[in-house]
Structures are given as C-alpha cells and as structure tokens.
Amino acid sequence: xxxxxxxxxxxxxxxxxxxxxxxxxxxxxxxxxxxxxxxxxxxxxxxxxxxxxxxxxxxxxxxxxxxxxxxxxxxxxxxxxxxxxxxxxxxxxxxxxxxxxxxxxxxxxxxxx
Numbered sequence: 471x472x473x474x475x476x477x478x479x480x481x482x483x484x485x486x487x488x489x490x491x492x493x494x495x496x497x498x499x500x501x502x503x504x505x506x507x508x509x510x511x512x513x514x515x516x517x518x519x520x521x522x523x524x525x526x527x528x529x530x531x532x533x534x535x536x537x538x539x540x541x542x543x544x545x546x547x548x549x550x551x552x553x554x555x556x557x558x559x560x561x562x563x564x565x566x567x568x569x570x571x572x573x574x575x576x577x578x579x580x581x582x583x
Contacts, residue, residue: 495563496533501571504564508556517575530577536569 506515509528513520517529528536542548543557544565560568 496566496570497563498567498571498574500563501567501569504560504568505571508559509568512552517572518578527578528572529575531572533569533573536572537565540565540568 505513505517509517511521512525513528518527520527539548540557540560543550543553544560546554548554557565
C-alpha cells in the first residue's frame with residue numbers, strides 16, 4: 471500500500487481551501503459584461519453562435535474547463551494567436567467571472583454535471 475506524505479496532504483488541503491474563495495467570488499453579471507466586450511464578437515452574444523464553425527460554443531461549458539482553457543491561453547500552454555492575445559488581457563477575476571457566466575447559459579452539451 472502506498473504511503474501518502476503528510477506534507478502532501480497539507481499542501482493539497484491548503485490548495486483546495488485557497489481555490490474555494492475564487493470559485494465563490496465569481497460574478498456572473500460582470501462576466502456577462504466582459505463577454506459582451508471581448509468574447510461576443512467571435513463566440514456570439516449567447517455563447518452558442520460563433521462567427522466561424524471552428525470556434526467553440528462556450529455556453530453551458532463547465533466552469534473549471536473554461537477557467538483552465540483561459541489560463542492555458544494566458545500562459546501559452548495552449549497556442550492560438552487570437553485567443554492568446556485575448557486571454558492575456560484578462561485578470562484572474564475576469565477569468566472567474568467569464569467562466570461563471572458561460573457556465574450559467576443554456577448550452578448544447580449533452581452531459582451535465
């Protein structure tokens with residue numbers, strides 16, 4: 471049986487506690503406003519009508535997926551010149567708010583959590 475280090479458990483618990491306020495602090499209305507300013511021109515005001523069929527539909531996506539995708543664009547873990555430039559303009563609060571806003575919209579996903 472594998473032993474888990476007490477230091478690992480403390481670090482994991484601390485990480486979970488630090489992440490909780492961020493998820494609770496998201497403001498859907500501020501996310502809507504930011505989406506209208508920078509996202510709607512490509513992904514559609516409703517998050518379901520992108521201007522190009524290769525652009526993703528954001529409405530109804532899971533918040534954690536959207537958060538990770540935006541952070542990955544900010545840090546160049548995901549490479550796309552347009553999204554990289556857009557994501558780099560966002561604050562951490564913007565990322566949280568956008569993720570909360572798009573998760574709150576009705577989407578076309580077939581699997582909900």
